[in-house]
Amino acid sequence: MNPKDLENLYELPVYPRRDLVLVRGKGARLYDDQGREYIDCGSNVGVSNIGHGREEVAKAIYEQYLTLGNCYGMFYNPVRALLAEKLISLSPARLKRVFFCNSGAEAVEGALKFARASKGKGEIIAAMRGFHGKTFGALAATWGAEYQEPFAPMMPGLKHVPYNNFQKLNEAINDATAAVILELVQGEGGVRVGDKGYFEEVRDLCDKKGILLILDEVQTGFGRTGTLFACEQFVEPELLCVAKSLAGGIPMGAVLCSDAIKVPVKSHTSTFGGNPLACRAALATLEVIVRDGLPERARSLGGYFLKELQAIKSDRIREVRGLGLMLGIELKEKAGPYVQTLAEKGVIVLLAGATVIRLLPPLVITREEIDKALSALKEVLA
Ligand SMILES: Cc1ncc(COP(=O)(O)O)c(C=O)c1O
Secondary structure, three states, X not given: OOHHHHHHHHOOOOOOOOOOOEEEEEEOXXXXXXXXXEEXXXXXXXXXXXOEOOHHHHHHHHHHHHHOOOOOOOOOOHHHHHHHHHHHHHOOOOEEEEEEEOOHHHHHHXXXXXXXXXXXXXEEEEEOOXXXXXXXXXXXXXXXXXXXXXXXXXXXXXXXXXXXXXXXXXXXXXXXXXXXXXXXXXXXXOOEEOOHHHHHHHHXXXXXXXXXXXXXXXXXXXXXXXXXXXXXXXXXXXXXEEOHHHHOOOOOEEEEEEOOOOOOXXXXXXXXXOOHHHHXXXXXXXXXXXXXXXXXXXXXXXXXXXXXXHOOOOOOEEEEEEEOOEEEEEEOXXXXXXXXXXXXXXXXXXXXXXXXXEEOOOOOOXXXXXXXXXXXXXXXXX
């Protein structure tokens, strides 16, 4: 049987599948089982910021697996130590410690728990259209009946307010509020960039009321928006959730924490969290991101991509928006059919809600590759 039939037969059908069998990737190119080449404008939903098939990461994990692949957090390990130091040295000044885990949802779970434990309070405010993952805690913070309803009841204590609306957030806060969790650019929610002024007001309010600010940078982290962390362009949080591209495609998440975060020993741990294999991959990935100036690359190429997209004259387009190489084309109609047509033209893109085409190319994408993607997008949308 071919891979499609086997997967359809043996896996729980939870993914909205595309009719593509991907077998290989290099840089910003992907290849299917028929040998067809695609320009990747999805990065496996924001994972492959340094591009596919990186020898630096392959070499690092090969060597590390032969040295020591796993090492539970009860034991010290030099590779984990190096990564912790590196991440803290690269992150905003307020963030002093890291908790390692294995995914974005797990980073959010950790942050929600750390916020409750540190404040001794249970309420957390999230935003409408926000996306934070699908495990129970993260799911309660994620917006959307389609995700929540099949799994009701939700974890209590979560409230949703309109995104980018300070007044509504202010009104929702009370004495039981422990934290606010937000994305700086809502990814799944339609590539919506929050206003700097909004985040500054939220930061001020949190400071005044002693509330923790959790920023979810699972999608915006590691150069995607033009700085290593998007929060460098906005405000600093007490808790910063990262994952996706942290370890170059090897599963890993992390919560970066300020001194305000205090959690009892043993209360939150993870068998695979901070395993040396993922840590080595992350060290190699961060080296590439910093050495090759990928955040700056995302800023300049993203600016070019955005400008060219905004110049497309099409009655089908409502708005083009984004930050760095995180771009959204909002259509006046459903975007799904265009995803298929673009793949037929050799460009892989993502959706963000029903009407938004989301572009998250690897940050190593070249100007020529962007131009190729642009000409397919123009053909399809104009
Ligand atoms: C902002 C944000 N937070 C959390 C998650 C969940 O990450 P994961 O799928 O690794 O659990 C995602 C995934 O898309 C995300 O975009």
